């Protein structure tokens with residue numbers, strides 16, 4: 001078994017927060033209202049995560065393919081990210097939440113990049129939870145970038161590859177809104193993740209749903225291709 005799978009002190013949960021648009025349109029509201037409620041659901045999830053011993057939480061906030069959405073929705077999402085950072089960085093720092101952002105930065109507005117850098121510096125010492133927010137993120141692009149990095153050296157090991165990726169191996173991957181696909185999220189890191197697909201739309205996701213997903217995860221036997229421990 002590759003040793004990078006054994007990290008008993010960490011519990012990495014990744015979430016594809018799907019269903020904001022459906023939540024809003026089913027109520028006759030603009031899609032952005034669904035995203036706004038999605039931020040609240042995320043805040044509740046961050047609050048609840050440490051009580052389930054989650055050490056690492058990675059959330060898919062904006063994929064590189066989401067640029068193909070209408071300008072008005074892209075703009076609204078970007079301003080939600082800015083507002084979140086304006087509002088929550090101090091709070092994260094105070095609560096021991098370390099904030100990191102994964103994904104491309106060269107296509108983001110300079111002001112947002114500066115806020116991201118400030119948030120990362122301000123919360124760097126947080127040890128209660130490491131929250132990674134994926135913005136302009138594509139796992140295939142991230143893997144290409146990592147491959148470019150290791151191409152210069154002679155170490156083509158899994159460990160070297162993993163060290164070039166911005167996120168650790170995923171233990172539990174949750175996707176909401178009834179969809180069952182990865183959508184270019186953490187492809188390498190999810191090699192042995194347990195998947196839990198929930199019908200709940202992301203804005204309705206709460207502590208009980210997280211609890212349920214963690215319980216499902218705990219009931220699974222993780223073998224990593226070997227046989228279950230005697």
Ligand code: FPP
Pocket residue numbers: 017018019020021022023035038039042060061062063066080081084133177202
């Ligand atoms: C997918 O639902 C959701 C997104 C593309 C955006 C997710 C973003 C948030 C929850 C906000 C995160 C905020 C911060 C501050 C990190 P969808 O729009 O594809 O839903 P649909 O499939 O029902 O249309």
